Amino acid sequence: MSEITPKQQFVSLISNAKKILLLSHENPDADAIGSLLGLLIVLRRLKKEAIAICPDDLPSNLQFLPFASMLKKDLENQDLVINIDCGNVALDKLGYKMEDHTLKIVVKTLQGSLKKENLSVFLTAEDYDVVIVLDAPDLERISYFYQEHPELFYRSVVVNIDHHPTNTYFGKVNLVDLTATSTSEILIGLIEALEKEEKLIDKAVAHCLLAGIIGDTGSFQNSNTTPKSLTCAAQLLAAGADQQQIVQNLFKTKSxxxxxxxxxxxxxxxxxxxxxxxxxxxxxxxxxxxxxxxxxxxxxxxxxxxxxxxxxxxxxxxxxxxxxxxxxxxxxxxxxxxxxxxxxxxxxxxxxxxxxxxxxxxxxxxxxxxxxxxxxxxxxxGLNLVPNSTPPVISSEKPTS
Amino acid sequence: MSEITPKQQFVSLISNAKKILLLSHENPDADAIGSLLGLLIVLRRLKKEAIAICPDDLPSNLQFLPFASMLKKDLENQDLVINIDCGNVALDKLGYKMEDHTLKIVVKTLQGSLKKENLSVFLTAEDYDVVIVLDAPDLERISYFYQEHPELFYRSVVVNIDHHPTNTYFGKVNLVDLTATSTSEILIGLIEALEKEEKLIDKAVAHCLLAGIIGDTGSFQNSNTTPKSLTCAAQLLAAGADQQQIVQNLFKTKSxxxxxxxxxxxxxxxxxxxxxxxxxxxxxxxxxxxxxxxxxxxxxxxxxxxxxxxxxxxxxxxxxxxxxxxxxxxxxxxxxxxxxxxxxxxxxxxxxxxxxxxxxxxxxxxxxxxxxxxxxxxxxxGLNLVPNSTPPVISSEKPTS
The missing domain is CATH 3.10.310.30 (Diaminopimelate Epimerase; Chain A, domain 1)
Structure with a gap:
């Protein structure tokens, strides 16, 4: 029996997941945001409870992307947890009341006193079935989000989708393709694998993914441009992506x-x-x-x-x-x-x-x-410079023709 | 019986032709030169006596293209023809001799004199079976070449391959595709139609045609960029075109x-x-x-x-x-x-x-x-300007922030 491929694992994970968290890296570029939004739109269409987090401000030249306002900088609706290390102190009871928007919690002791140092307070995120990290070679690139929510990465299945040669294969499932120009390019095949009857790469998704490819190839001018990236771009353009808007925003906007x-x-x-x-x-x-x-x-x-x-x-x-x-x-x-x-x-x-x-x-x-x-x-x-000569001066004169 | 398509006409014309002349327009751009050289290489490979003429200097940013030195600015080996309108003058005989690299022709008359005004001199080109005009909306764009060799366009079968909406369909065979980004893009299908066993779009041909597509789409940034142009580019890149060299020469070279x-x-x-x-x-x-x-x-x-x-x-x-x-x-x-x-x-x-x-x-x-x-x-x-105000002055000051 043949082994299950990472792509099949991905499809099966998404099919069974209810709550999915999407993340990308700090200092986000067009590929980070394009892949984040493209996959978010697809997962919402598949009726998943999906949210997408970019741990940084959205650059102004990427705000044109569809549904960009759905991106969050951090989790919402987090629970506050207060841990009190009681040691030998015997507790009596706990009471609380609301007073003018203030929740007052009282912990009464039978013997001994609790100290402020015994208290630790943190926020806890709700659980996600799957955490998908996009375009990040390692978890450190997710910046404060990883530092503040390490538990999320232990409690969920982490899927790592990336194209950087420095990728550390930090996921449970690693969809790392070093020959791809961009994470957006990798997503095309993955999204198609999720399709049943309905096409999932609609105009909005195509627009997001094309922005990622155009961004990471420098509009097909960088040396990483491959035949595959061009055929992917052709497919996305045919699916309705607005290449002019992308080029305008990524390259042709200056103050x-x-x-x-x-x-x-x-x-x-x-x-x-x-x-x-x-x-x-x-x-x-x-x-x-x-x-x-x-x-x-x-x-x-x-x-x-x-x-x-x-x-x-x-x-x-x-x-x-x-x-x-x-x-x-x-x-x-x-x-x-x-x-x-x-x-x-x-x-x-x-x-x-x-x-x-x-x-x-x-x-x-x-x-x-x-x-x-x-x-x-x-x-x-292989030229000789005169040693100990006067400090070098270079010319800004009008060149003699 | 179905009518023969222009593409089939093209294939049949080329198959039967021995001598083929390729032309493009004045002020040549990457598509003019790319299509000219791409087709020239293919026809030479097919053992045709093909020559390519660009009626202008080759721009320095296009000299990197393979076989660019094979382009000519005008026909070579043209015959000199001297017509003498003799009217009522009775001729005796014609003699000639070579003296110190000078050919001396003497026309003796029996009665009356010939005058200088009776003489007309012109150059005549050898005949071509097919004249292929590339990337030119009309024959005027071929500039002096058309003016000096009008007879060529009557004596040969003219094939017009172009993508400009202003094309005047001046050819006997017109391969005009207004949906194509470039003439180079049109040539891909035409060259493939000429293929028998051997692939004709090799590395050099692919390089020339990709230069044409990249030039006319502004490196896929212009609004004319189509899915087809991207898949064509993918095909040419896979065939060995050096996209980096093209981009470098067309867009990233400044003095x-x-x-x-x-x-x-x-x-x-x-x-x-x-x-x-x-x-x-x-x-x-x-x-x-x-x-x-x-x-x-x-x-x-x-x-x-x-x-x-x-x-x-x-x-x-x-x-x-x-x-x-x-x-x-x-x-x-x-x-x-x-x-x-x-x-x-x-x-x-x-x-x-x-x-x-x-x-x-x-x-x-x-x-x-x-x-x-x-x-x-x-x-x-919908703003009001004060009439008869002082001459307008616009600001080059540092803007107040």
Whole structure:
């Protein structure tokens, strides 16, 4: 007799479950929210008591998704439990009354006294038959929700649906497909397996899942794009997903302050042609004059600066509240940004890395970073830098044509 | 007996043809070049004497396509034909000799003289069995090639493969599919119809055709994206197309001068919040200081300025050699850019229009355009503008938060 597959386990679990809890990770992206909402709509359609929790605020660019308002940040209707460690104290009786919206509980003792330290108070969630964790490589990514409700993960069957290579297989049932572009893509097959007569992937579900696929593939521009992700997208588009609304919200929405800030960065780009790198920067004045928040700087490096084919890498420095933040991106894939970022206490990957220098002005950090990158590039390209020369200066002049 | 379909006609024509000429339109885009090269590779594989002509320079961002160097700008090995209208002149004999690489032809007369005006000289192309025109709505789009070789289009069977709604069905065989995103998409089915044992859509062909689809759908972000285009893309990706190289070349390649120019435009964006429009501008100094060519301005409106959700339309003015060029884009789809552009002698569509004002400084044109847009928007939004007020000034100040 052949063994039951995880997919069959999933179908059987859902069929038998009455109460289902859906969870995704902190800092949610389009795939986290898309998969959460897509599956929530399906389970509600199957008459399950399902709720979906995202342990973070819903980003404004994802609020367009259908039924986004059904997402909760935490469980509702939790029970309050008060445990009193009585030790040797002999109890007499317990009484309570309501007084002006105040519940007053009195514990009378026969002998000895209870102390405040003997009391422990916590909230307890109702039980769920199944807890489905979406798009999270491990339970820590569910953030405070996991810390506050650990009991839920012991008392329920945990289903882990994910596509990240770092997934720790923390579930009782693990539907982890590392070849999938996104958790939303994995859900298509799982939802179809739940179908009986009625099609479950309707317009709303298709819209949510397509948002997940488009988000995680960068609108089919990232290197993870597969033939399967494109056929899945075709299926969802045919089922009624509004691809224009998704693209508009995920990629084509910028504020005037963002564009003004990016303008200031672009206009001041400095380059080192010989050592093949460029440096962009945004100081406090740039943020203030463009009326932009700190996080508005982030897109300019991937959307624009990284598109310079004649350079090997790009650095972006920005003066933030906590210090000078640096981002590094490899344009030439043989450059190792992580090696450079580590020098400044940072982390990341070869292709994209970052760091935060808490001390020093942006000018000082720029000099240090430029010196380090020059050294790195000179070695890589086999060029000689004059030792002990004056501090490196790179050009922001109009290039001579 | 059922009638033969255009596709069957196409297959039969190609099977019987020995010499095939492929053509596409001037100002070629990824679909023009992708379809041209894709079909060229297939026909060569089928041992046809096929040549492909693009009546324009190959844009630098398309030179990455396989076999791009096989494209010609005009026919080679053309015959020179000299017609002499002799009228009443009686001819004696014709002689010729070669002298130092000069062919000297002498026409002796018995009575009367020939005049220079009686001479007409032209080049004549060798005959082709089939001329296939790709991605061109009409023959005028083939530009000088059609004007210089009209005889080719009478002597050969013309096949018209296109997806533009304005197609004039100029071919003997018309394979026009208005539901296709691109000519490259149409070619997939046609090439498959040519297959016998061997698969014809190999890695190189798939790469060319995918470039066409990605180009014409804006990497599946345009509203013309269909489920079919996504499944076609999946098929081509599975056949070995290098989607990363395509995306990199079509969308992620910018020069430093372009980014610096865009920076200058973005930093100076002006807005009219009440009337919900923004104005960007680039004057001669901006082009000079950023060392950018005139055409480098074009992407900033579609890639960035159009992404402002809080405005209804965006205007970009740039000071060029021939005058002040204006581009208009609707952010709110109910805005009619064409109506505004027409006031300045321009053209286009509702969503995207442009004009060129040959007289006047960019400041003067800006004032006129802003006045016109204010009037248009005030009417649309039902707001009152104070008549005969001072010339409209719009704000480029840091917005008050």
């Amino acid at each position: 005037l302050s963002t564009l003004r800030l990016w303008g200031r960065v672009l206009q001041q780009i400095q380059e080192d042609r010989q050592l093949r790198f460029v440096l962009g920067r945004a100081n406090k004045t740039d943020f203030q004059e463009s009326n932009a928040k700190e996080e508005e700087i982030s897109g300019v490096i991937d959307e624009l600066l990284r598109s310079l084919p004649d350079y090997d890498l790009v650095i972006l420095l920005s003066e933030k509240e906590k210090g000078v933040a640096g981002s590094l991106r490899a344009i030439n894939p043989t450059v190792d940004c992580l090696e450079i970022a580590k020098t400044f206490g940072g982390g990341g990957h070869r292709g994209a890395a970052g760091f935060l220098v808490k001390e020093g002005s942006i000018e000082e950090v720029a000099q240090q970073v430029v010196a380090k990158v020059r050294e790195y590039q000179a070695k890589r390209l | 430093l001068s372009t980014l610096r120019l865009w920076g200058r435009v973005l930093q100076q964006i002006q807005e009219d919040r009440q009337l919900r429009f923004v104005l960007g501008r680039a004057n001669k100094t901006d082009f000079q200081e950023s060392n950018a060519k005139e055409e480098e301005i074009s992407g900033v409106i579609d890639e960035l300025l159009r992404s402002l959700p809080d405005y209804d339309l965006v205007i970009l003015l740039s000071e060029k050699e021939k005058g002040v060029a204006g581009s208009l884009r609707a952010i709110n789809p109910t805005v009619d850019c064409l109506e505004i552009a027409k006031t300045f002698g321009g053209g286009g569509h509702r969503g995207a229009a442009g004009f060129l004002v040959k007289e006047g400084s960019i400041e003067e044109v800006a004032q006129q355009v802003v006045a016109k847009v204010r009037e248009y928007q005030a009417k649309r939004l």
